[in-house]
Amino acid sequence: MKQILWFRRDLRIKDNAILAHAKGEVLPIFIFDTNILNKLPSNDKRVTFIYQSVLNLKKELQSLGLNLAIFYGDPETVFQNLKVEGFTSVLCSVDNDHYAKKRDKNIASIMPLERFSDSFLIDSKEVLNKSNLPYKVFTPFYNALHYLWEANKITEFTTNQNLSLVEFNHRHIPTLEEMGFTEQPLPNFLMQDPHQLLKIFSERLANYTHYRDFIAINGTSEISVHLRFGLISPKEIFNAMRPYSESKPYIRQLFFREFYNYLLYHFPKSQFENHKPIEVEWNNNKEHFKKWCEGKTGVPIVDAAMQHLNKAGLMHNRLRMIVASYLTKNLLIDWRWGETYFAEKLLDYEASSNVASWQWAASTGSDAVPYFRVFNPYLQSEKFDKEGLFIKSVLPQLKEIDAKLLHKENGVQSNLFLNYPQQIISIKISRDRVSETFKKAHYENV
Ligand SMILES: Cc1cc2nc3c(=O)[nH]c(=O)nc-3n(C[C@H](O)[C@H](O)[C@H](O)COP(=O)(O)OP(=O)(O)OC[C@H]3O[C@@H](n4cnc5c(N)ncnc54)[C@H](O)[C@@H]3O)c2cc1C
Incomplete structure (x- = not known):
């Protein structure tokens, strides 16, 4: 054999x-x-x-x-x-x-x-509700995983030591160039051993809940790319973090990853279709979409997030929520457009997490934000990047601007000496529009 x-x-x-x-x-x-x-x-x-x-x-x-x-x-x-x-x-x-x-x-x-x-930590087939059906909402799913939480350690796989290598002549290693690619610079943390990254993060674990939403603070573990390509397993992460008394909020996020993979397993069509049976009349303005992709919407936090994504392939979770809400709710553009763009750019792109998170933001997902909860990007940046440290690090033309103006609609544009794009849409008007659109889609009836 x-x-x-x-x-x-x-x-x-x-x-x-x-x-x-x-x-x-x-x-x-x-x-x-x-x-x-x-x-x-x-x-x-x-x-x-x-x-x-x-x-x-x-x-x-x-x-x-x-x-x-x-x-x-x-x-x-x-x-x-x-x-x-x-x-x-x-x-x-x-x-x-x-x-x-x-x-x-x-x-x-x-x-x-x-x-x-x-x-993943669980086998999606094995976690079902009392009616033997898959969970559609995170909290009961999370509660059903209490057996994992209660385990101090999940048994890891041990390599069979009696394996031998088949004699096979395949010495050639294709180069990146042969495959049509050029070597790209990668952020330093990606070069680190993921176990080492986790160890360093464990010293910040107690502050995770407090800092994880602040964009300019290094408050999260930055393990998603290593985890995506399996350089570390979710069990190893669980086992490394579980012994810490403050690990619950962090492990809860790992369970979100489980949930999203579980949804994709049980509802594979959700990779391409609204999970909720609603037809939303998206606006799908191509010019607006282009501006969103390029980070030229006139909203500093959205522009900084998108320009950073384009350059680094990375985006903080809070920023992902802000730009996804802006695209689907303010610009009223189909979540699939944003999901596809993220898939092209994100270093940690994972279909299950990406699709479910976009459907969450667009209010089309099985467990989604209600359609009338539209993030105000200015209030978000005021709360999570108050001094504008992140925004200014990406948009140097705003370096000298009073941080308060960054968090005000048309605030930056009030400085006539600045070459900064006008807002492509009013926050208030677009909020009203999305509300009407979702009412027409009979969202309340699903
Ligand atoms: C619109 C949108 C798209 C997203 N697309 C992806 C994606 O393609 N790939 C991806 O791995 N994550 C995605 N996420 C989830 C989340 O943004 C990233 O997992 C997180 O930013 C990774 O950073 P971290 O490792 O420092 O996270 P930490 O906060 O340190 O969390 C640890 C791990 O838990 C998991 N996790 C944390 N938050 C979430 C979450 N909200 N949903 C699912 N898993 C989570 C990740 O595996 C993460 O590495 C998306 C979120 C949004 C709102």
Whole structure:
């Protein structure tokens, strides 16, 4: 029996389900999938991050006496070739994303494919309400996970020590350039070992609830990119944080990640459709959308958030909520447009969290903010970036501006010497518009 261990979103050797379940002769592989890569621009930062992570994984596997064969191509072709080489089965981790499910189904028609759940704490099939149906609202779901919370430690997978590497000649490692990409600079924290990042964060854990919403403060763990690509497992994070008496609010956020993945598993259509059965008459003004993407809406907090996203591939959670509310409620643009744009840009892009969070902001999700709760971006920036430290760090032309003006509608524009765009929409008028639109969509009846 020659097994293929297909690493995808689990680029680690610790607490890894496929290394625990594998038996005998194995070939660990990673495929740079052309179906995904061909759609990305040559300066995509994620490809640089994944590339470096894959090379690290190769070294880690070598330390276990194994190795990693790295392919560049269409997974179907790769597996057809591997079948000819006498491989009999594939082990990989579960991925609920639409494309991943389709791809896995195709591969399973070439050779038996066994998927293990290890990118999330729970197996979505196993958590159901009293009527044996999936939860749709976070709080009861969260309460149903009390058994996890009460556990001081969740058992991690242990690597099978009796694995041996199949003799296979695949030494070539495709370069980024061969795949059509150029190496991109990445923020320092991404270069750090995620276990080290968590350790440093644990010293700030007690302040998490207090600081996590303040944009210019380093109040969160910044672990989402490592977690997305599985450089650390959610169990490892849980086990590292659970012993701290102040860990509950942090673990609650990890459970949000679980919830969103759970929703995508049970309601796969929600990746593309409103979860609530409503038809919203979106305005979908292309010029407004372009200005939102480029960070030229005339609202300093929105512009700074979007320009930072475009440059760094990162966005603070509070900013994600502000720009998502602004796009869907003030500009009345379909959440799918924003979701797609985030998918292109976010280093930590994860379909489940992104889709559910956008549906939350747009009031179309299963557990969403009510449509009449529209964030006022100026009040938000006043509260969460009072001194304008974040805004000024991204928009240097506003450096000398009195911070109070940043938090006032048309405040910055009152300075005639500044070259700053006019607001593309009035906050008050757009609030009234969204309210009318959702009433017409019979939101109250769902
Ligand atoms: C519109 C919108 C889109 C989003 N898109 C994504 C996405 O594509 N990928 C993604 O990982 N997160 C997404 N989030 C959730 C959240 O913004 C990020 O997980 C968080 O900013 C990551 O920073 P951190 O690791 O410092 O978080 P911390 O506050 O340190 O939280 C620890 C971990 O808990 C999870 N988490 C925290 N908050 C949330 C949340 N609200 N929803 C789900 N999981 C959460 C993340 O895995 C995070 O890494 C989105 C939120 C919004 C409002």
